[in-house]
Amino acid sequence: MTTQLTDRLGRKIEYLRLSVTDRCDLRCFYCLPKGFRDFEPPDEWLDFDELERVIAAFARLGTHRVRLTGGEPLVRRNLPELAARLARLPGIDDLSLSTNATRMARHASELRAAGVSRINVSLDSLQAERFREITGGGKLEKVINGLRAARDAGFAPIKINMVVMKGVNDDEVEAMVEFCIEHGFTLRFIETMPVGDTGRRASDHFLDLQEVKARLARRFELLPGMMPGGGPARYVQVAGSDLRIGFITPMSQHFCDTCNRVRLAADGTLYMCLGQSHSFALRPLLRGGASDAELEAAIRQAIDMKPERHEFIDKPGQVIRFMSMTGG
Ligand code: SAM
Secondary structure, three states: OOOOOEOOOOOEOOEEEEEOOOOOOOOOOOOOOOOOOOOOOHHHOOOHHHHHHHHHHHHHOOOOEEEEEOOOHHHOOOHHHHHHHHHOOOOOOEEEEEEOOOOHHHHHHHHHHHOOOEEEEEOOOOOHHHHHHHHOOOOHHHHHHHHHHHHHHOOOOEEEEEEOOOOOOHHHHHHHHHHHHHHOOEEEEEOOOOOHHHHHHHHHHOOOHHHHHHHHHHHOOEEEOOOOOOOOOEEEEEOOOOOEEEEEOOOOOOOHHHOOEEEEOOOOEEEOOOOOOOEEEOHHHHHOOOOHHHHHHHHHHHHOOOOOOOOOOOOOOOOOOOHHHHOO
16 A cells, blocks of 8 residues: 655655756756865665665555656666666656656667656757857757757657756847747746756856746746746746747745655765755665665655755755756
8 A cells, every 4th residue: 555755844745856866968058166076986886686676565555657867867877778667666657757868869760669758858059159159068959959859769858957047048048939829839948046056156157037038028928837846936828829938937936845756866966955955874774774664754754854845046056966866
């Protein structure tokens, strides 16, 4: 019988974001420092058996949605094999992936066949030179090819995630809307968060998404919109098109009271909040012979620590780990 995981504030935890590696092939300046290489050694990562065991425990506790993330999840070898194992677990009915899509062209059909149904692709610019600058050397063409392969493989919906930054890419929001209308993607704009030194430095470019919405409303007719999925984005629909635009506003309008998620880092550390340091190391239990009952009890104990909310505004210096470590 499932006993739904619920935190002290009555929030149901039904969604786990699973970082399968802290490594990434890009160096987006607001996420990872240029030239950064100080990653966890792979033997610190949970292996596929360990990951399957933890996710099965979460599923028994009522978590039914899992998102594979990172770092860049496609950097982890044999990711489709892991995806297939997780998709088969009783209780998991939604397996999705967040990716930068640089390696998607190679893996799209395999991931789709493995049971990944939905993908989110990070894309902050449609201009090759600017994309290269933002990502510390990334090639836009690879992402575009990856998106094409994802669409051909049947992923639906495909959501484009754009971190909108003043003076960096805010002049491209209209172009991104047109691009997503043309290709049938969903678009989400995200506010810059002070996660790690990189995120804090990028806060100079912070832009309140209410301003972006007001600007878009001058050019497009925006209707109230909905999107299934239970995430924090607030949606509008662009009249005369199928495009839905989501606004993810952790800074200007936080959504902590409806938070339904926790994050498992590649090394088995469970983080209760992106913007706080409350964590619980599950790896010692997994490698120390804990029973399934002990594992479930530990997860419950960890969820009890889930803080009420992040404090990005009041205490912006609080989170020193990079986003790629926690799993964005
Ligand atoms: N590599 C995958 C990807 O590109 O989607 C998954 C991990 S990445 C860390 C997840 C998301 O976090 C990306 O959309 C990225 O833009 C976002 N992100 C990273 N640092 C951020 C920050 N300081 N503020 C807002 N979003 C951030």
